[in-house]
Amino acid sequence: xxxxxxxxxxxxxxxxxxxxxxxxxxxxxxxxxxxxxxxxxxxxxxxxxxxxxxxxxxxxxxxxxxxxxxxxxxxxxxxxxxxxxxxxxxxxxxxxxxxxxxxxx
Amino acid sequence: xxxxxxxxxxxxxxxxxxxxxxxxxxxxxxxxxxxxxxxxxxxxxxxxxxxxxxxxxxxxxxxxxxxxxxxxxxxxxxxxxxxxxxxxxxxxxxxxxxxxxxxxxxxxxxxxxxxxxxxxxxxxxxxxxxxxxxxxxxxxxxxxxxxxxxxxxxxxxxxxxxxxxxxxxxxxxxxxxxxxxxxxxxxxxxxxxxxxxxxxxxxxxxxxxxxxxxxxxxxxxxxxxxxxxxxxxxxxxxxxxxxxxxxxxxxxxxxxxxxxxxxxxxxxxxxxxxxxxxxxxxxxxxxxxxxxxxxxxxxxxxxxxxxxxxxxxxxxxxxxxxxxxxxxxxxxxxxxxxxxxxxxxxxxxxxxxxxxxxxxxxxxxxxxxxxxxxxxxxxxxxxxxxxxxxxxxxxxxxxxxxxxxxxxxxxxxxxxxxxxxxxxxxxxxxxxxxxxxxxxxxxxxxxxxxxxxxxxxxxxxxx
Numbered sequence: 005x006x007x008x009x010x011x012x013x014x015x016x017x018x019x020x021x022x023x024x025x026x027x028x029x030x031x032x033x034x035x036x037x038x039x040x041x042x043x044x045x046x047x048x049x050x051x052x053x054x055x056x057x058x059x060x061x062x063x064x065x066x067x068x069x070x071x072x073x074x075x076x077x078x079x080x081x082x083x084x085x086x087x088x089x090x091x092x093x094x095x096x097x098x099x100x101x102x103x104x105x106x107x108x109x
Numbered sequence: 110x111x112x113x114x115x116x117x118x119x120x121x122x123x124x125x126x127x128x129x130x131x132x133x134x135x136x137x138x139x140x141x142x143x144x145x146x147x148x149x150x151x152x153x154x155x156x157x158x159x160x161x162x163x164x165x166x167x168x169x170x171x172x173x174x175x176x177x178x179x180x181x182x183x184x185x186x187x188x189x190x191x192x193x194x195x196x197x198x199x200x201x202x203x204x205x206x207x208x209x210x211x212x213x214x215x216x217x218x219x220x221x222x223x224x225x226x227x228x229x230x231x232x233x234x235x236x237x238x239x240x241x242x243x244x245x246x247x248x249x250x251x252x253x254x255x256x257x258x259x260x261x262x263x264x265x266x267x268x269x270x271x272x273x274x275x276x277x278x279x280x281x282x283x284x285x286x287x288x289x290x291x292x293x294x295x296x297x298x299x300x301x302x303x304x305x306x307x308x309x310x311x312x313x314x315x316x317x318x319x320x321x322x323x324x325x326x327x328x329x330x331x332x333x334x335x336x337x338x339x340x341x342x343x344x345x346x347x348x349x350x351x352x353x354x355x356x357x358x359x360x361x362x363x364x365x366x367x368x369x370x371x372x373x374x375x376x377x378x379x380x381x382x383x384x385x386x387x388x389x390x391x392x393x394x395x396x397x398x399x400x401x402x403x404x405x406x407x408x409x410x411x412x413x414x415x416x417x418x419x420x421x422x423x424x425x426x427x428x429x430x431x432x433x434x435x436x437x438x439x440x441x442x443x444x445x446x447x448x449x450x451x452x453x454x455x456x457x458x459x460x461x462x463x464x465x466x467x468x469x470x471x472x473x474x475x476x477x478x479x480x481x482x483x484x485x486x487x488x489x490x491x492x493x494x495x496x497x498x499x500x501x502x503x504x505x506x507x508x509x510x511x512x513x514x515x516x517x518x519x520x521x522x523x524x525x526x527x528x529x530x531x532x533x534x535x536x537x538x539x540x541x542x543x544x545x546x547x548x549x550x551x552x553x554x555x556x557x558x559x560x561x562x563x564x565x566x567x568x569x570x571x572x
């Protein structure tokens with residue numbers, strides 16, 4: 005096992021709807037799917053966005069596609085219309101997710 | 110003559126208002142070269158775009174449609190007309206009738222008086238539906254309905270009126286607020302004659318629209334990550350083309366002789382873009398389920414999407430209403446070189462102190478761009494706790510929001526004042542004031558949103 009940032013073994017894209025963010029998480033190598041599933045949990049992703057007021061994370065698993073979809077509630081500081089953030093859409097958050105460390109075979 | 114077993118091609122020419130205006134040219138060139146039946150679509154309306162367009166229309170009754178429309182269509186209109194490639198788009202925004210007049214004028218200028226423009230109306234429900242009687246779907250928290258002033262209310266209409274326009278011979282279909290996937294579903298239903306309750310086929314159309322609606326996002330845009338996900342020629346990313354067969358086969362590819370790429374990674378990222386529950390992507394025409402889908406590379410820049418399913422469309426349509434919001438003021442200055450971080454942090458504290466000293470009724474936030482900003486929270490938890498290396502330079506940003514325009518302006522100007530009153534070596538001040546829009550969406554029974562379609566030649570419209 006070696007410890008790496010998710011960025012080395014997976015890619016991601018973020019999108020918004022109101023005050024809710026979604027981020028795909030896609031392992032480059034299907035062999036890493038289970039390791040990522042075990043380590044990149046809803047609780048761990050919620051911790052990553054708690055300083056932003058996130059209240060809930062739901063992970064949808066798409067094993068046939070080889071991807072995960074994370075939905076993070078209340079993380080966009082009111083969403084693009086109300087936020088004072090430069091990135092009101094939250095498009096940059098995929099790379100916050102990709103900074104998480106994981107152990108992979 | 111191609112048989113019904115040959116694919117129909119759907120090309121996309123824009124993924125948002127502000128996209129690269131030269132992108133449609135290679136897409137149309139590719140469609141013509143391939144010689145298959147085809148259509149082009151342009152998706153240019155974000156959630157708030159219609160509201161901003163409505164404000165534009167208030168200033169000038171002949172405006173309020175996509176400002177780049179003429180630039181987008183001029184280089185391709187004659188080629189598409191001659192090759193019988195219909196063009197569809199929601200570029201009508203808040204003023205589809207004016208957009209139709211612009212297209213007619215452009216067609217006459219290009220010597221195409223017989224070009225038919227199909228005008229689709231009905232999405233604008235600002236004056237036809239009483240919002241306060243509708244169930245609320247989603248709303249901005251900060252929206253105070255007692256004080257809110259409505260800008261516009263538009264329903265996301267489906268593909269049916271677009272198909273009527275195509276059936277009446279429209280070469281260019283001009284619509285306002287449509288669902289994004291409807292722009293791809295419509296030419297497919299028109300061409301293949303799919304039944305509206307053949308949910309699996311309509312689901313393929315919806316997936317086709319979803320994958321293409323953001324233009325280059327499925328061909329390498331917001332994908333490339335140097336050294337990790339490289340793409341050829343990112344300055345010249347080719348926009349996407351879908352090949353769809355009568356039985357619901359779907360292959361994503363792109364314009365020839367362009368940059369970018371289509372592979373499993375780009376398609377997966379876009380499949381999940383702005384999606385929540387993958388088994389229930391709700392559109393006006395179908396509820397798309399991608400939870401069991403898979404992707405397969407079937408050639409260079411060619412990816413097939415399998416296993417898409419659909420369920421019956423909802424009885425309701427989404428209406429998004431926009432309201433006049435507060436004012437946003439922003440100001441920025443830079444510091445660089447030795448001790449930049451300490452100067453930046455001190456500047457941030459002083460700006461917040463100034464807000465209190467002056468008693469400005471605004472909500473504020475400070476970012477230290479280069480240290481922590483986009484990932485930070487309003488209280489600056491990340492930059493306050495920053496323990497990393499000394500940054501070579503930092504840009505300090507103040508954002509202030511409030512209902513009082515003058516107070517917000519004064520808050521932003523406090524950043525400007527730092528040019529003389531700030532820390533040593535403060536420079537590069539910019540500040541601006543922008544009005545904000547708030548939105549609230551509702552669900553309305555689809556019967557309450559009748560649409561009209563009129564198809565007339567450029568000559569008729571201009572006369």
